[in-house]
Amino acid sequence: MRENKLTFKEIKEELFRKAEETVAKSIYGCLQCGVCSASCPSGRITPFRTRLLIRKTLLGVGLDIKKEDLWLCTTCYTCQERCPKRIEIVSIIITLRNIAVEKGNLIPEHLKICQNFIRYGHAVPLDNENKEKRTKLGLAKNPPAIQFIAEALKQLQFLVKKLEFDKKVEFGWDS
Ligand code: SF4
Ligand code: SF4
Numbered sequence: 001m002r003e004n005k006l007t008f009k010e011i012k013e014e015l016f017r018k019a020e021e022t023v024a025k026s027i028y029g030c031l032q033c034g035v036c037s038a039s040c041p042s043g044r045i046t047p048f049r050t051r052l053l054i055r056k057t058l059l060g061v062g063l064d065i066k067k068e069d070l071w072l073c074t075t076c077y078t079c080q081e082r083c084p085k086r087i088e089i090v091s092i093i094i095t096l097r098n099i100a101v102e103k104g105n106l107i108p109e110h111l112k113i114c115q116n117f118i119r120y121g122h123a124v125p126l127d128n129e130n131k132e133k134r135t136k137l138g139l140a141k142n143p144p145a146i147q148f149i150a151e152a153l154k155q156l157q158f159l160v161k162k163l164e165f166d167k168k169v170e171f172g173w174d175s
Pocket of ligand 1 (some may be wrong): 030031032033034035037050051054066079082083084085086087090103
C-alpha cells in the first residue's frame with residue numbers, strides 16, 4: 001500500500017485524466033462561499049466539510065485520500081444544485097474516490113465489502129439469521145441470487161481475476 005498523501009501535481013494530473021475536462025476545470029471557479037458545506041446533510045452530523053475538500057483539491061495541499069472525509073459524501077447532489085458557480089462537486093468527489101481506490105487507498109470497510117462481493121457476489125451476503133426469517137415468512141430459504149447460483153458466481157470470479165480486482169482489494173482465494 002502506498003503513501004496516502006498525493007502530491008499537488010499527482011492530484012491535478014489524475015483529476016484531469018479521470019474526470020471530463022469540464023468537470024475538472026469547474027473547480028477553478030470555486031468562490032469558497034461555503035454554500036456547499038452549509039447544504040451538506042453529511043456535514044451536519046460529521047466533520048466532513050465539502051468546501052474544505054474542494055479547497056484542498058484545488059490547492060492539492062494536505063489532501064489525504066485515505067481520510068474518512070472523502071468517503072462521507074452520500075452523493076445526494078444538494079451541494080451541486082446550490083453551488084452558485086455550478087461546480088461539479090459530486091463528480092469531483094467521485095473522481096477523487098476513484099483515484100484513491102486506484103492508488104490502493106481503500107478504507108477497511110470498503111475492502112471488506114469488495115471482498116464479500118468476490119466471495120459471495122454481494123456486498124452483503126445473506127446470513128443464516130435472514131435465511132431463517134425468510135423460512136418463517138414462507139419464502140424459499142435461498143433467493144435466486146448470485147450467492148446461490150454456482151455458475152454465475154464462477155463467471156463473476158473469472159471476471160474479477162481477469163481484471164485483477166482481487167489483487168486491488170487484497171482478496172485471498174484460499175482464506
Ligand atoms: S458552493 Fe460552490 S463556489 Fe461555494 S464553496 Fe462550495 S464549491 Fe465553492
Ligand atoms: S453530494 Fe455529498 S458533499 Fe454534496 S451535499 Fe450531498 S453529501 Fe454533501
